[in-house]
Structure formats: C-alpha cells, structure tokens
Amino acid sequence: MSDIRFDVTGIGNAIVDVIADADDAFLTENGIEKGSMQLVDADRAEVLYGKMGQAIEVSGGSGANTIAGIASLGGACAYLGQVKNDQLGTVFAHDIKALGVTFPTSLKDTGAPTARCLIMVTPDAQRSMNTFLGASASFGTEQIDEACVSDAKITYLEGYLFDSPAAKEAYYKAAGIAHAAGRKVALTLSDGFCVDRHRADFRKLVKEEVDILFANEAEILSLYETDVFDDALQAVKEECAFVALTRSEAGSVIAADGQIHVIDAAAVDKVVDTTGAGDLYAAGVLFGIVTERSPAECGQLGSLAAAEAISHYGPRPLVSLKELASAQGLL
Amino acid sequence: MSDIRFDVTGIGNAIVDVIADADDAFLTENGIEKGSMQLVDADRAEVLYGKMGQAIEVSGGSGANTIAGIASLGGACAYLGQVKNDQLGTVFAHDIKALGVTFPTSLKDTGAPTARCLIMVTPDAQRSMNTFLGASASFGTEQIDEACVSDAKITYLEGYLFDSPAAKEAYYKAAGIAHAAGRKVALTLSDGFCVDRHRADFRKLVKEEVDILFANEAEILSLYETDVFDDALQAVKEECAFVALTRSEAGSVIAADGQIHVIDAAAVDKVVDTTGAGDLYAAGVLFGIVTERSPAECGQLGSLAAAEAISHYGPRPLVSLKELASAQGLL
Numbered sequence: 001m002s003d004i005r006f007d008v009t010g011i012g013n014a015i016v017d018v019i020a021d022a023d024d025a026f027l028t029e030n031g032i033e034k035g036s037m038q039l040v041d042a043d044r045a046e047v048l049y050g051k052m053g054q055a056i057e058v059s060g061g062s063g064a065n066t067i068a069g070i071a072s073l074g075g076a077c078a079y080l081g082q083v084k085n086d087q088l089g090t091v092f093a094h095d096i097k098a099l100g101v102t103f104p105t106s107l108k109d110t111g112a113p114t115a116r117c118l119i120m121v122t123p124d125a126q127r128s129m130n131t132f133l134g135a136s137a138s139f140g141t142e143q144i145d146e147a148c149v150s151d152a153k154i155t156y157l158e159g160y161l162f163d164s165p166a167a168k169e170a171y172y173k174a175a176g177i178a179h180a181a182g183r184k185v186a187l188t189l190s191d192g193f194c195v196d197r198h199r200a201d202f203r204k205l206v207k208e209e210v211d212i213l214f215a216n217e218a219e220i221l222s223l224y225e226t227d228v229f230d231d232a233l234q235a236v237k238e239e240c241a242f243v244a245l246t247r248s249e250a251g252s253v254i255a256a257d258g259q260i261h262v263i264d265a266a267a268v269d270k271v272v273d274t275t276g277a278g279d280l281y282a283a284g285v286l287f288g289i290v291t292e293r294s295p296a297e298c299g300q301l302g303s304l305a306a307a308e309a310i311s312h313y314g315p316r317p318l319v320s321l322k323e324l325a326s327a328q329g330l331l
Numbered sequence: 332m333s334d335i336r337f338d339v340t341g342i343g344n345a346i347v348d349v350i351a352d353a354d355d356a357f358l359t360e361n362g363i364e365k366g367s368m369q370l371v372d373a374d375r376a377e378v379l380y381g382k383m384g385q386a387i388e389v390s391g392g393s394g395a396n397t398i399a400g401i402a403s404l405g406g407a408c409a410y411l412g413q414v415k416n417d418q419l420g421t422v423f424a425h426d427i428k429a430l431g432v433t434f435p436t437s438l439k440d441t442g443a444p445t446a447r448c449l450i451m452v453t454p455d456a457q458r459s460m461n462t463f464l465g466a467s468a469s470f471g472t473e474q475i476d477e478a479c480v481s482d483a484k485i486t487y488l489e490g491y492l493f494d495s496p497a498a499k500e501a502y503y504k505a506a507g508i509a510h511a512a513g514r515k516v517a518l519t520l521s522d523g524f525c526v527d528r529h530r531a532d533f534r535k536l537v538k539e540e541v542d543i544l545f546a547n548e549a550e551i552l553s554l555y556e557t558d559v560f561d562d563a564l565q566a567v568k569e570e571c572a573f574v575a576l577t578r579s580e581a582g583s584v585i586a587a588d589g590q591i592h593v594i595d596a597a598a599v600d601k602v603v604d605t606t607g608a609g610d611l612y613a614a615g616v617l618f619g620i621v622t623e624r625s626p627a628e629c630g631q632l633g634s635l636a637a638a639e640a641i642s643h644y645g646p647r648p649l650v651s652l653k654e655l656a657s658a659q660g661l662l
Contacts, residue, residue: 020429054399054426056645057388068385087418087444095385098351113418314387 005151007075007290012063012158013136014081015115016088020055022120037129037191045132058314059095063158065276065315069283071099072321078102078148084135089114104145127275140166141173150181153290159190162198175209184211192218212242214282256295263299266307276315280305336482338406338621343394343489344467345412346446347419351386353451368460368522376463389645390426394489396646400614402430403652409433409479415466420445435476458606471497472504481512490521493529506540515542523549543573545613587626594630597638607646611636
C-alpha cells in the first residue's frame with residue numbers, strides 16, 4: 001500500500017473565471033438561465049464577452065475551488081485538470097501552485113485555449129455561468145496521475161466533467177485506483193442540468209463508486225426524479241455512506257452512516273457573489289472528514305468556508321480559512 | 332477647427348495588473364522598494380510571479396485607470412496604448428471598451444506579449460509594483476491617433492511612458508496636435524523614481540507643453556530637487572496654469588491661475604489597496620475641469636474618486652462614480 005501524501009486529490013475542469021456585474025435584463029436578453037451553468041462554444045463565448053462589462057479574472061473551476069479551500073484550511077492537496085500553455089493557463093497553474101497544491105498535469109502546447117467561465121453576477125449576488133471548456137474538455141484517462149490518486153485519502157470528482165465521455169472514463173479509472181489503494185471517492189453533482197443530462201450515469205457512479213456525495217437541492221431532486229426533498233434524502237442515504245446536501249441560506253443536511261444531521265448556514269454580513277459557495281462548502285466538509293471530525297463539525301466547517309466565499313467577488317477564499325476557523329473555535 | 336468628440340484622451344501604458352497579497356518580508360527578500368514602481372524584464376517578471384501568492388487579474392495602467400474613472404463619472408473618453416493580440420491584450424481591450432471608451436490602437440500580432448504589472452499589496456494597503464512593459468514599450472508616434480487628440484478637450488499623458496524614447500517623441504507629437512487644435516495638455520509625473528530618471532525632460536515638457544500637471548509629494552519634490560513641499564509648490568505654480576499635488580491621507584493642494592486651494596481627502600471606512608489612488612484622483616479633477624467646475628470642486632471630485640479606488644482591490648472603480656458623486660451632491 002502506498003504512503004498517504006495528500007488529504008484530497010481533486011479532478012475536474014481547469015478554468016479561469018471572468019466575472020462582471022450584470023442586471024437581470026442582460027440575462028434575459030442573452031438567453032442566460034439565472035443561477036445555472038451553460039456550456040458555450042468559442043463563438044458564443046466571444047459574443048457574450050463582448051457584451052459583458054469590465055471584468056476581473058480569477059482562477060476558478062468547481063473542483064479546483066474546493067481544493068483551494070482545503071489547502072486554505074491546512075490540508076495537503078493535489079489537482080488534476082487540463083489547461084493550455086497560454087496566458088490564462090499560466091494564471092491557473094500559478095494560482096493553484098501558489099496555494100501549495102501539487103498540480104502535475106502538463107500544460108498543453110497545442111489545441112484549444114484554456115477554459116474560461118463568463119460569470120454574470122446580478123444585484124441579488126446570484127451567479128450565472130457560461131463555460132467555454134476549451135483545453136479542459138480534452139481531459140481523459142491519460143491525465144490521471146495514478147500516484148496522486150493512490151496517495152490521497154480522498155479523490156474528489158467534479159460532476160461538470162461528466163459532459164465529456166473521455167472524462168467519464170477517466171473518473172472510473174481514478175475511482176478504481178483509489179479503491180484498490182483502500183482510499184475513498186467523493187463526487188459533487190455540480191449542476192441540476194448536468195444531472196438531467198447524465199442521470200443514469202450519475203446513479204450508476206454513486207451506487208458503485210462514491211463514498212462521499214455532495215449535491216444541492218436541485219441536483220439531488222433531479223438525481224432521484226422527485227419534487228420532495230425528504231424523499232431524495234431518504235433514498236440517497238441508503239446508497240452512499242456520507243451525503244452532504246446544501247440548501248443555500250437554509251444551511252445543509254448531512255447523512256452519515258444512516259444518521260441525519262441538520263446544519264445551519266453561517267452568518268454573512270453582505271452576500272456579494274455566490275460563486276463558489278457549494279465548492280467551498282465541500283472544502284470544509286472534506287477537510288473535516290480527513291481530520292476525522294464528526295459529521296456535524298464537518299458541516300460547520302462547510303458553512304464557514306461557504307460564508308467566506310460569498311462575502312466577496314470570486315470563488316476562492318481571500319483569507320486563511322485555517323485562521324478563520326480557528327478564531328471561531330472550529331479547528 | 333475640429334469638433335470636440337471627447338472630454339479627455341489618455342495616452343499611456345496598456346497593462347493588465349496581477350494583484351496578490353504579500354507581507355513586508357516578501358518585499359525585502361525580493362528587493363522590492365515598497366510603494367514604488369520598478370520596471371522588470373521578462374525573466375524577473377517570471378521569477379516574481381512564481382513567488383507571488385494566488386492573484387487576481389484586472390485591467391490597469393495608470394493613464395487607462397484615469398480614463399476609466401472619467402468614463403465612470405460620465406465623461407466621453409478615448410485611450411491610446413499598445414497591447415498584443417493575446418489573452419491579456421484581449422482583456423485590456425475588452426475592459427476599456429466595456430466602459431464606453433474609444434480605443435483605436437490595433438492589437439499587435441507579433442512581438443512582446445501584453446504588459447503586466449505584478450502588484451504586491453502589503454497589510455498596510457500599500458502597493459508595490461513590478462512592471463514588465465512588453466508590447467506597451469513599443470508605443471511611438473505611429474500610435475498617436477491624431478483625431479483622438481485633436482478632438483479632445485484635454486489630452487492626458489502618463490509619465491511612466493517617459494522611460495521609452497519613442498514614447499517621449501510621441502508625447503511631443505500629441506502635445507503639438509492638441510495645442511494646434513486649441514486644446515489642453517495634462518501630464519502626471521507618475522513616480523518619484525521615474526522623475527529622477529528623466530528630470531530634465533520632465534522640466535522641459537512641463538514648461539513648454541503642460542497646461543495641467545498632476546504629481547504626488549515625492550514626485551514634485553524630485554522635480555524641483557527640494558525637500559520642502561512649499562518650495563516646490565511655489566515653483567511649479569509659476570510654470571504651469573493648473574497643478575494638483577496629492578499628499579495621500581493629507582488630501583491634496585491645487586494651484587490654479589496662481590491661487591492655492593487645500594483640499595481634504597475623502598473618508599474611507601477601510602483602506603484595502605491603494606493601487607489607483609492617484610489615477611482616480613486625476614480622473615475626478617479632470618472631469619471637474621472639462622465640466623468647468625471650480626478648482627476646489629475639482630479637488631473634491633478627485634478625493635471622492637480616489638477614496639472609492641482604495642476601498643477595494645484593483646485600480647478601477649467598482650461602482651458608478653457618477654452616481655456616487657451625485658449622491659454626495661458633487662455633481
């Protein structure tokens with residue numbers, strides 16, 4: 001059995017976020033579904049970018065944001081995701097390495113440019129995302145660094161990548177390596193529409209390979225094709241050992257070993273941009289798991305990290321989550 | 332005489348800022364002079380970027396920030412500056428156009444990449460800048476769009492560009508066009524070390540061509556080689572019709588037509604990042620001048636715009652300065 005070098009290895013898209021304010025009329029005029037993630041091609045990305053206001057660029061990607069959050073809490077992490085060797089790819093690689101995260105994926109010299117996510121933030125702090133996958137879509141089995149998976153307590157998979165058949169195959173490869181090494185596999189469902197597109201595949205993966213599952217309300221309802229939250233909760237807790245379901249300002253529900261815990265959201269003075277809320281919630285929970293905390297404590301860490309993420313523009317923490325959590329007596 | 336199409340046309344570097352937090356030890360270890368701007372070559376930029384923490388990317392460039400501020404106040408503007416046709420160049424062009432600013436300079440297809448400024452923000456909110464000029468250094472007389480200069484009430488020149496002989500020549504060309512059309516020429520000295528490097532040239536330009544001068548304390552002391560602020564003030568007011576001298580939290584001093592006005596700084600709840608403070612002060616003052624306000628009113632608009640800029644990361648306003656100034660009764 002290999003040595004444990006990492007608390008969590010994340011696998012997912014490798015994206016730079018382009019964030020600008022927009023009003024609701026902008027979303028309507030441009031056919032953007034508020035609060036969701038839409039995949040766009042290069043042409044649509046260019047048209048939307050042309051219409052957006054002045055923006056900031058920050059590294060993003062759901063799984064990568066989660067890994068950034070775990071690193072900020074003091075965890076040892078690796079991340080696997082594909083960028084091109086261009087300016088935005090260099091930014092992505094720099095930022096994740098600057099957090100002390102191992103990032104073994106080589107930057108590609110050819111092919112599509114680095115992925116970007118055009119994010120419009122409406123005055124209600126909701127984010128609507130338009131993702132041009134670019135180089136990220138070329139992720140496949142060959143990008144799975146076996147040692148990074150076998151040497152991590154948990155391998156964390158981002159559901160968004162399920163839109164790519166090659167990535168789906170890579171996920172099964174990673175899950176096989178993790179379980180063969182006696183490790184755990186975690187998954188986030190990422191987006192309700194993504195679950196709609198790949199429901200059967202997600203159900204199969206959850207049943208067969210997932211030890212720890214993250215989902216928001218829309219995603220878990222979609223997965224079990226129900227309108228009743230409790231029905232989905234009762235169903236999923238039979239299929240997965242550890243489930244964390246987020247409900248925005250209503251907090252979250254964790255089902256661990258069949259026991260259910262209802263967790264409060266943490267207070268936020270002013271919600272600025274909800275980008276990264278779910279990603280950072282997962283960071284707190286995963287850090288709690290690898291440090292062997294109780295499910296309720298895991299949930300509190302998740303709430304704390306999510307609250308930090310939504311108090312500013314951009315999906316990744318701006319302060320040390322380790323210090324923040326320590327100050328609140330959670331570490 | 333040509334029609335007036337612009338309130339202000341800016342000429343300067345075209346730069347994307349890369350902003351990260353750093354402590355004082357980081358500056359010392361890396362030989363960075365706190366609060367100043369150092370030019371760095373591509374290798375040094377790469378080394379410093381490798382050591383910096385996770386960052387955000389936002390469009391910057393001193394003159395461009397000023398133009399962004401004037402646009403945010405409701406002014407009609409143009410900007411001349413050279414970027415490459417790469418990802419960061421596209422970001423710069425997008426952001427300035429998104430503000431409604433005319434940006435006629437073609438993106439270059441060859442040569443050095445778009446300029447970037449690596450900015451370390453220390454806990455005292457001071458910014459220390461390391462600029463790799465890249466494509467911006469190729470700015471010369473051919474980038475002077477004559478109509479943008481002749482059709483603007485004021486042409487605003489950024490002192491930083493004086494490090495390039497070709498740009499210096501371009502400035503004289505622009506000043507000639509502006510004055511031939513009966514317009515005014517404004518200059519910011521940009522940086523004390525920049526003035527040290529080019530004192531004689533700046534003195535000549537100020538005397539011969541500059542109608543409106545901006546400088547901070549270090550810059551004006553360097554220009555007149557004195558340690559006594561009032562000595563510099565008395566000297567400069569004889570050489571230039573309108574002079575605005577900034578003194579950080581002590582506010583500013585404006586000398587207009589020989590009359591001196593002492594202007595308070597505007598209150599700020601929490602100073603986060605002083606990047607852009609001087610640039611936005613100039614924006615407020617220039618907008619005051621083109622809308623024919625009194626020198627004291629110009630100064631108050633400058634103080635307001637500077638206060639907004641230092642209350643968040645990044646050099647450009649995050650809110651409408653027009654609305655902000657209206658709410659405070661300044662417009």
